[in-house]
Amino acid sequence: MIKTLLLSACLLLQTAAIGAQPLPSWNDGDAKQSIISFVERVTKEGTPDFVPPAERIATFDNDGTLWAEQPAYFQLIYAIDRVKALAPEHPEWKTTEPFASVLKGDMKAVAASGHERLAELMAVSHAGMTIDEFSEQVSDWLATAKHPKTGRAYNEMIYQPMLEVLEYLRENGFKTFIVSGGGIEFMRVFAEETYGIPPEQVVGSSLKMKLEERDGVPVLVKLAEIDLIDDKEGKPVGIQSHIGRRPIASFGNSDGDLQMLQWAAAGKEHPSFCLLVHHTDAEREWAYDRDSHIGQLDKAWDEANERGWTVVDMAKDWKTIFP
Amino acid sequence: MIKTLLLSACLLLQTAAIGAQPLPSWNDGDAKQSIISFVERVTKEGTPDFVPPAERIATFDNDGTLWAEQPAYFQLIYAIDRVKALAPEHPEWKTTEPFASVLKGDMKAVAASGHERLAELMAVSHAGMTIDEFSEQVSDWLATAKHPKTGRAYNEMIYQPMLEVLEYLRENGFKTFIVSGGGIEFMRVFAEETYGIPPEQVVGSSLKMKLEERDGVPVLVKLAEIDLIDDKEGKPVGIQSHIGRRPIASFGNSDGDLQMLQWAAAGKEHPSFCLLVHHTDAEREWAYDRDSHIGQLDKAWDEANERGWTVVDMAKDWKTIFP
Numbered sequence: 001m002i003k004t005l006l007l008s009a010c011l012l013l014q015t016a017a018i019g020a021q022p023l024p025s026w027n028d029g030d031a032k033q034s035i036i037s038f039v040e041r042v043t044k045e046g047t048p049d050f051v052p053p054a055e056r057i058a059t060f061d062n063d064g065t066l067w068a069e070q071p072a073y074f075q076l077i078y079a080i081d082r083v084k085a086l087a088p089e090h091p092e093w094k095t096t097e098p099f100a101s102v103l104k105g106d107m108k109a110v111a112a113s114g115h116e117r118l119a120e121l122m123a124v125s126h127a128g129m130t131i132d133e134f135s136e137q138v139s140d141w142l143a144t145a146k147h148p149k150t151g152r153a154y155n156e157m158i159y160q161p162m163l164e165v166l167e168y169l170r171e172n173g174f175k176t177f178i179v180s181g182g183g184i185e186f187m188r189v190f191a192e193e194t195y196g197i198p199p200e201q202v203v204g205s206s207l208k209m210k211l212e213e214r215d216g217v218p219v220l221v222k223l224a225e226i227d228l229i230d231d232k233e234g235k236p237v238g239i240q241s242h243i244g245r246r247p248i249a250s251f252g253n254s255d256g257d258l259q260m261l262q263w264a265a266a267g268k269e270h271p272s273f274c275l276l277v278h279h280t281d282a283e284r285e286w287a288y289d290r291d292s293h294i295g296q297l298d299k300a301w302d303e304a305n306e307r308g309w310t311v312v313d314m315a316k317d318w319k320t321i322f323p
Numbered sequence: 324m325i326k327t328l329l330l331s332a333c334l335l336l337q338t339a340a341i342g343a344q345p346l347p348s349w350n351d352g353d354a355k356q357s358i359i360s361f362v363e364r365v366t367k368e369g370t371p372d373f374v375p376p377a378e379r380i381a382t383f384d385n386d387g388t389l390w391a392e393q394p395a396y397f398q399l400i401y402a403i404d405r406v407k408a409l410a411p412e413h414p415e416w417k418t419t420e421p422f423a424s425v426l427k428g429d430m431k432a433v434a435a436s437g438h439e440r441l442a443e444l445m446a447v448s449h450a451g452m453t454i455d456e457f458s459e460q461v462s463d464w465l466a467t468a469k470h471p472k473t474g475r476a477y478n479e480m481i482y483q484p485m486l487e488v489l490e491y492l493r494e495n496g497f498k499t500f501i502v503s504g505g506g507i508e509f510m511r512v513f514a515e516e517t518y519g520i521p522p523e524q525v526v527g528s529s530l531k532m533k534l535e536e537r538d539g540v541p542v543l544v545k546l547a548e549i550d551l552i553d554d555k556e557g558k559p560v561g562i563q564s565h566i567g568r569r570p571i572a573s574f575g576n577s578d579g580d581l582q583m584l585q586w587a588a589a590g591k592e593h594p595s596f597c598l599l600v601h602h603t604d605a606e607r608e609w610a611y612d613r614d615s616h617i618g619q620l621d622k623a624w625d626e627a628n629e630r631g632w633t634v635v636d637m638a639k640d641w642k643t644i645f646p
Binding site: 054201202209217227236241243245259262263 | 498507511515521523524532533534541550559560566567568582
């Protein structure tokens with residue numbers, strides 16, 4: 001009997017914690033209300049739309065959804081910074097593309113150098129080292145590199161309103177996953193501290209790995225060979241491979257997220273929720289959509305409007321952008 | 324103040340739950356004691372060996388570690404049963420190997436038919452359908468197929484003492500993962516109900532997948548192309564890919580698990596625990612080790628003895644085998 005009473009008290013305490021006003025950095029409006037309505041709908045026990053906690057899977061894109069992606073994907077900036085750091089050991093890079101353009105700071109030439117050469121750029125910065133070495137390099141970079149416009153560390157260029165969505169979902173028994181075109185090992189370096197998302201809940205693009213022995217110790221070496229491009233039609237593949245269960249809520253910002261949102265929406269057993277962040281705030285962040293090279297939002301926007309998915313207007317819906 | 328009191332009460336209740344005698348199906352002895360000592364050592368706050376809950380990762384092989392693997396891997400038996408079920412639609416199989424031997428029940432000929440033909444056997448039973456279709460087929464099979472020796476359903480051929488280890492670790496803040504050579508989607512069908520391990524904590528061998536549209540709905544189709552063989556040196560790769568964190572405890576039974584155990588043991592930040600199940604009980608289960616074609620335990624056994632890893636003697640250490 002005492003045990004029952006105490007257990008009830010524990011439940012009450014938990015409920016009280018959840019009862020705090022959710023999403024404080026969101027202005028009142030349709031977007032905020034749609035999130036709250038969905039969460040209340042799927043967590044009300046005894047109703048037909050109730051979803052058991054184990055099936056409350058939510059997936060989030062990273063670039064442009066949880067953190068910024070302008071003036072270039074932060075991971076590309078990392079690759080460039082890494083090439084600059086390694087240049088003294090590679091005098092030949094002064095005359096070899098795409099390295100020469102990187103070292104001259106001619107980003108247009110880098111971008112125009114074609115897929116194969118961009119792959120070389122990614123290879124020297126992301127492959128040929130152990131997982132531990134790579135993680136340490138990324139960690140060092142995050143601790144020192146600053147965003148060119150805001151002067152913030154890159155992992156401070158995150159969206160406060162989305163941090164609150166992550167937290168709100170977790171308080172309501174959801175398991176939150178990143179499902180991003182970004183590199184899985186790159187994101188794992190900061191995802192736990194920055195978003196409260198542990199490494200085993202990070203899904204991303206990946207290189208193949210190989211087990212080797214160095215100094216009598218097993219190490220995993222990153223190879224310059226693509227394992228998965230976790231973007232567009234790769235996102236449902238990454239979700240199935242890592243999660244093995246269809247998300248009931250999915251959050252993105254670009255056409256690269258469309259297949260992930262469609263995948264969540266195609267679930268038949270439970271209600272689903274899909275949301276797109278629309279970058280409309282040139283003053284506090286950036287404004288871009290249909291014609292952007294980075295984070296193009298075109299087809300996914302049309303589909304969101306047709307299907308009644310939530311489209312967040314950053315300028316209007318968010319009180320603050322960065323924490 | 325009331326809140327503090329209630330929270331203390333909650334903690335007490337949890338402690339009481341944990342305080343129940345762990346591992347009741349284990350005989351008192353070194354094996355049982357080694358598990359308990361390790362768990363107590365890494366969960367004692369304020370000591371140098373304390374491991375934060377987020378890093379308490381434990382990985383378990385499946386075949387021969389959590390469930391039986393004789394007289395053949397259960398997934399191979401599934402493939403064979405599936406070929407038999409599909410045979411009426413494939414009259415040509417009567418004269419094509421390895422199908423002809425399967426249909427005749429000549430398992431020696433099947434085994435001798437070589438890798439490529441065994442791959443064909445796996446392909447017809449595991450590829451060319453959607454993930455949902457495959458899961459349904461496995462689920463139907465589990466509900467009806469019976470083990471030839473015990474007459475039990477295959478997912479009742481699980482080890483009660485290992486279920487208790489899973490439970491004991493989870494009660495102590497561990498996250499338990501399967502890391503097995505078995506198929507990831509095959510195991511996900513029963514892992515949650517049978518072991519309390521959700522799909523996102525199942526790592527296994529996998530086929531590539533492709534997103535397609537069927538009747539206007541996106542589906543994931545299993546291709547007849549290997550993605551990962553999650554065995555031997557593939558196990559640390561599977562662990563890094565899916566978990567992104569090194570396990571501090573790892574459980575296996577054969578040479579196929581050696582690299583996984585070495586990977587756990589190579590962690591420098593925390594103490595680690597490695598355990599091998601040695602099949603020594605011909606009466607209640609099976610007895611096999613160095614010369615077995617299935618679940619060969621040879622090199623891993625030697626290394627376990629050298630390094631002081633726990634080796635479970637099933638006949639001696641386990642009061643019961645199956646639940």
